[in-house]
Amino acid sequence: MPCGGSAASQTAGAAVHISPDGRFLYASNRLETNEIIVYAINQETGELTFVQRQTSYGKNPRDFAIDPTGKFLLVANQNSDSILVFRIDNTTGRLSPTGFKLEIGNPVCLKFAPAQ
Numbered sequence: 001m002p003c004g005g006s007a008a009s010q011t012a013g014a015a016v017h018i019s020p021d022g023r024f025l026y027a028s029n030r031l032e033t034n035e036i037i038v039y040a041i042n043q044e045t046g047e048l049t050f051v052q053r054q055t056s057y058g059k060n061p062r063d064f065a066i067d068p069t070g071k072f073l074l075v076a077n078q079n080s081d082s083i084l085v086f087r088i089d090n091t092t093g094r095l096s097p098t099g100f101k102l103e104i105g106n107p108v109c110l111k112f113a114p115a116q
Contacts, residue, residue, distance in 0.1 A: 015063045020070040024051070024093035028061040028075065036064060036075060036086075038093050054095040058082045065110035072098075076107035083107050 014028045025039040039048040058077025083102040086095040
């Protein structure tokens with residue numbers, strides 16, 4: 001099962017990203033679980049250690065993006081027409097909701113454009 005889903009629920013992975021500093025891996029689970037999973041990456045061995053399961057506060061988190069500073073993670077909830085912003089704790093990698101929500105139809109991809 002992708003990203004640690006339980007046998008009792010249907011889940012499907014959608015996106016996987018590593019923090020800009022290379023210390024944390026984030027993965028989205030869709031269908032019934034609707035969450036972002038956080039893992040710490042051992043810098044010497046590459047081994048992953050579970051950190052957190054964070055609800056996406058929406059349905060079908062199709063994609064997400066980490067801003068270039070590594071301070072925020074934005075998640076696109078395709079089936080609930082929303083993009084939510086989470087703060088990233090730079091020490092633990094844990095996510096916490098900021099309360100910012102953008103309502104937009106059917107978001108499926110998020111990218112940060114380079115500064116000009």
